[in-house]
Amino acid sequence: MTDKQVDETTGVETTGHEWDGIRELNNPLPRWWLWTLYATIVWAVGYTIAYPAWPMISGATTGLLGYSTRGEVAEDITAHEAKNSELVTELLAVELPALQPGDDLHRYAVARGGAVFRAQCSQCHGSGAAGAKGYPNLRDNDWLWGGDVTNIAMTIDHGIRNDTDDDARWSEMPAFGEILSDEEITSVVSYVSSLSAPAQDPALAAAGAELFADNCSACHGDEGLGNQDMGAPNLADAIWLYGGDTETLTHTVRYSRFGQMPAWGQRLSDEDVRAVAVYVHNLGGGE
Numbered sequence: 001m002t003d004k005q006v007d008e009t010t011g012v013e014t015t016g017h018e019w020d021g022i023r024e025l026n027n028p029l030p031r032w033w034l035w036t037l038y039a040t041i042v043w044a045v046g047y048t049i050a051y052p053a054w055p056m057i058s059g060a061t062t063g064l065l066g067y068s069t070r071g072e073v074a075e076d077i078t079a080h081e082a083k084n085s086e087l088v089t090e091l092l093a094v095e096l097p098a099l100q101p102g103d104d105l106h107r108y109a110v111a112r113g114g115a116v117f118r119a120q121c122s123q124c125h126g127s128g129a130a131g132a133k134g135y136p137n138l139r140d141n142d143w144l145w146g147g148d149v150t151n152i153a154m155t156i157d158h159g160i161r162n163d164t165d166d167d168a169r170w171s172e173m174p175a176f177g178e179i180l181s182d183e184e185i186t187s188v189v190s191y192v193s194s195l196s197a198p199a200q201d202p203a204l205a206a207a208g209a210e211l212f213a214d215n216c217s218a219c220h221g222d223e224g225l226g227n228q229d230m231g232a233p234n235l236a237d238a239i240w241l242y243g244g245d246t247e248t249l250t251h252t253v254r255y256s257r258f259g260q261m262p263a264w265g266q267r268l269s270d271e272d273v274r275a276v277a278v279y280v281h282n283l284g285g286g287e
Helices: 031-050 069-083 085-093 104-120 149-158 182-194 202-215 246-255 270-282
Strands: 014-019 022-025
Touching: 069 085, 085 104, 085 270, 104 270, 149 270, 182 202, 182 246
Parallel strands: none
Antiparallel strands: 014 022
16 A cells, blocks of 8 residues: 555556556546446336345245236236137037048147147157157057047047056056066067068977967967057067067066056146147047
């Protein structure tokens, strides 16, 4: 700290502060800058009084104007629903198979269902509904419980193998590792593989055919074509939910699978369930 001096070069008085021989000039801020700062302070105080601002224990101050971004969104949603109320009423009343592509109601259902699908279903089935390992492709014509629009709506509404809806689709494959020997499982897998591709070991596949008839045909059918009434998949179309290689099939036969789907009827409105069913059916794989 030193006494204030006048800088010879600029003619400006110093503040009396010095660091390593460098003296600080006493240049005050411009008045316009100061007034701008004061104005922003006043504006900020006024804003916190008028609008929600200060966080409290269970919420925030509401502000004198009572403004709420959530309330604004809610108003927009209410206004949007009011505009579509007639279409919603029609969608709830119509028999879904009666909807025809090109109709206004069908276009509305597809648009609404697409939005619901992207928000609620794409996490498992993919944004394009092509599925993934353990999550079925909704664009092909391979349906476990039926792919007509009515069955799709029922599956969405009640879900699969969940414990929250008494009407959920339900099937359960035994873990054949507790029933068959390793050798028998190997032969059954060989036979199942031969249903959709040439058998690598015909003798082994032939032995598996007899075991298949005794243990598997009751659900999957004598030719392995499946049974939608029981939720038993077609084993002869080379479409596999978990994979069709020998190792994966062996794991499936030995330990079984038990995929689940939520009962979306407990989470979505009736019109959303029906709309997303129309959307899924419209993807091209619906029966």
